[in-house]
Every structure is written in structure tokens, then in C-alpha cells.
Amino acid sequence: MLSFLKDPTLTTEQVAKELLGCLLVKEDEIGITSGWIVETEAYVGVQDEACHSYNGKRTPRLESMYKKAGTLYVYQMHTHHMVNIVTRTSDEPQAVLIRAIEPYEGVSIFEEHRKRKGIELTNGPGKLTKAMGITMEDNGTESDKYPLYIASQKKRVPNLIQKSKRIGIPNKGHWTDALLRYSVEGNPYVSRRKGKPMNDHGWEAMIH
DNA sequence: CAGAGGATAAGCT
DNA sequence: GCTTATCCTCTGT
Numbered sequence: 001m002l003s004f005l006k007d008p009t010l011t012t013e014q015v016a017k018e019l020l021g022c023l024l025v026k027e028d029e030i031g032i033t034s035g036w037i038v039e040t041e042a043y044v045g046v047q048d049e050a051c052h053s054y055n056g057k058r059t060p061r062l063e064s065m066y067k068k069a070g071t072l073y074v075y076q077m078h079t080h081h082m083v084n085i086v087t088r089t090s091d092e093p094q095a096v097l098i099r100a101i102e103p104y105e106g107v108s109i110f111e112e113h114r115k116r117k118g119i120e121l122t123n124g125p126g127k128l129t130k131a132m133g134i135t136m137e138d139n140g141t142e143s144d145k146y147p148l149y150i151a152s153q154k155k156r157v158p159n160l161i162q163k164s165k166r167i168g169i170p171n172k173g174h175w176t177d178a179l180l181r182y183s184v185e186g187n188p189y190v191s192r193r194k195g196k197p198m199n200d201h202g203w204e205a206m207i208h
Numbered sequence: 209c210a211g212a213g214g215a216t217a218a219g220c221t
Numbered sequence: 222g223c224t225t226a227t228c229c230t231c232t233g234t
Contacts, residue, residue, distance in 0.1 A: 041214070050214070061230065076229050080215055097214060126215050168214050 002152050005070045005085070005143070012087040012094040016042040017182050019085065020158050021203070023151040024101055026132040033109050033132050035101030035122055036156050038202075039183040039190045041166045043084070045094040049172040053093035064140045065093040072148060074139035080126030083134050085143055085150075099125045099167070099181070102189045102201060109133075124191045157204040160185040167192065 004010055004018045017040075025034040043051040052075075053065050064073040065086055073084040073095050084095040101122045103110055110121045110131040122128040129135075138148045163179040170176060183190040186198030 043214080052214085057231095059231065075214095077213065078215055078229065079227060080229095082214065084214095099214085124215070130216095166214070 002070075002144070002150055005087070008089065010087075012042045012044050012096060013180065015085075015087045016040040016096040016180070017161055019096055019098070019150075020161060020182060020184055021156040023104060023154045024098065024132070025105075025149055025151050026134065027147050028133065030133065031106055031109055033106030034104045034151070035128065035132075036104055036203075037098055037100075038102050038187040039098075039100035039181070041097040041099055041182070042180040043095050043097060044180070045092050048094075049175045050166060050169040051094070058093075062093070065095055067140065070143045072138055072141050072143050074129075074134060074136055076136065077126070081129040081134055081136070082125045083129055083138070083148075097125060098128065100183070100189050100191050101128050102187060103131075119188050123189045123193075158184040158187075159200070159202050159204055162190075 004015060019037050019040050022037050023034050024037055045051055045053055046056050048054055052062050058066060061075060064071055067086055069087050071086040073086055075082055082097060084097045087094045087096060103121055111117055113133060114121050114131050122131050134148060141148060143150050162183045162185040164181045165177055165179060166181045184202040186202035188197035188201060
């Protein structure tokens with residue numbers, strides 16, 4: 001388990017930033033796929049009108065959000081899956097949505113799942129789950145365990161973390177404008193980005 | 209049982 | 222660039 005996921009002094013916003021550069025890995029019978037997290041969004045619990053657990057809402061679908069920090073919360077929206085990492089304690093159902101990754105291992109498997117190439121493989125929350133084969137079977141599992149986990153041995157460091165409004169949160173008062181979306185500035189896999197990506201993809205040197 | 213929601217892809221302009 | 226179909230889960234009528 002990554003140490004920052006079990007640190008009760010960190011806010012969900014801080015965890016969302018810490019997750020940038022972490023390696024998300026899926027291991028199954030098909031093979032190993034992995035990618036560096038380049039975009040996250042913080043959903044800060046019962047007071048956050050954009051959060052599923054807003055106002056203490058609790059349904060069978062949301063049960064994973066009420067589990068311990070580090071639990072994976074996967075849900076389906078329209079025909080797509082979204083993957084989140086639960087933060088803090090069971091009393092505070094908060095989570096970080098993983099919105100985009102930069103492919104690292106298993107690119108050919110990504111291409112097979114997505115029927116596409118390049119940045120289209122993983123530049124969106126529904127795209128990366130399809131690329132890695134993440135399904136409801138991964139819901140409620142822990143993020144330090146097979147088959148879907150965050151590697152603790154490898155991490156990259158963003159040169160600059162860009163803050164912006166969360167995607168798709170209209171008519172939610174100040175929550176609509178809250179800067180709770182974090183991305184690696186200049187990384188080509190960040191969703192809905194414009195302009196030229198940076199040559200180094202926005203990373204400092206890799207740490208092993 | 210209609211409607212909305214943390215989205216995507218295809219098709220059009 | 223914008224519009225539309227997609228067809229899961231939950232809520233409110």
C-alpha cells in the first residue's frame with residue numbers, strides 16, 4: 001500500500017495530486033498492462049454536490065465508497081466504467097477519480113481492447129478502463145492487490161500540476177467551479193486538452 | 209416508468 | 222467544432 005493512501009492527515013485533494021505519476025497496473029490471464037496516472041479529480045464527500053455520496057447517500061452501488069482508504073470504487077456510467085480510489089476513513093466517503101493514464105506496459109493489449117492507437121488509447125476515464133479491461137469485478141477490491149493495483153516501487157514526478165474545474169459538473173454552485181481536477185501539465189494523454197504537448201510529457205526524471 | 213448522470217464515438221458542418 | 226445515440230443504475234413521480 002502506498003503510504004499516502006493510509007495517511008489520515010492528508011486531504012482527498014492532496015491524495016489526488018499525489019496519485020499523479022503513480023503506476024496503475026492490471027494483471028490478468030491476457031497479460032500485464034500499466035500506465036502512469038496523468039489526470040485525477042477529487043470528490044470530497046457528503047458536502048460535495050458532485051460526489052455520489054453527497055448528503056450521505058448510500059446505495060448498494062456506492063458501498064465501496066464507504067470502505068477503507070485504498071479501496072477501488074468502480075461504477076458504470078452509460079456504457080462505460082470509471083475507476084476511483086477511496087480516500088480517508090469509512091466515516092468520510094470521499095474518492096479520487098482516475099481520468100487518464102499514459103500507457104507504459106502492454107500497449108498492444110491496449111490497442112486490441114480499444115481498436116485505436118496513440119493518445120486515444122487512454123485519454124479519458126471510460127477509455128482507460130476499457131483499455132485495461134477494468135470491469136465491475138474490480139469494484140471493492142484493494143488497490144495494493146492483484147489483479148488491479150497501484151505499484152509502490154515506481155513513480156514519476158510531474159514538473160507542474162495543472163488545476164482546473166472538474167469535467168461535467170454543471171449547475172452545482174461553487175462545486176462547479178472548484179479547482180478539484182489535477183493533471184500533468186503538457187502530458188498528451190490528459191483528456192480534452194488543447195495545444196501542443198511537451199516533449200518530456202511534463203515529467204521529471206523517473207525514480208526507480 | 210421517465211429522466212438524469214463524473215462519457216464516448218460516429219457523423220455531420 | 223457540434224449533435225446524437227448509446228441503454229446502466231438510481232431516484233422521484
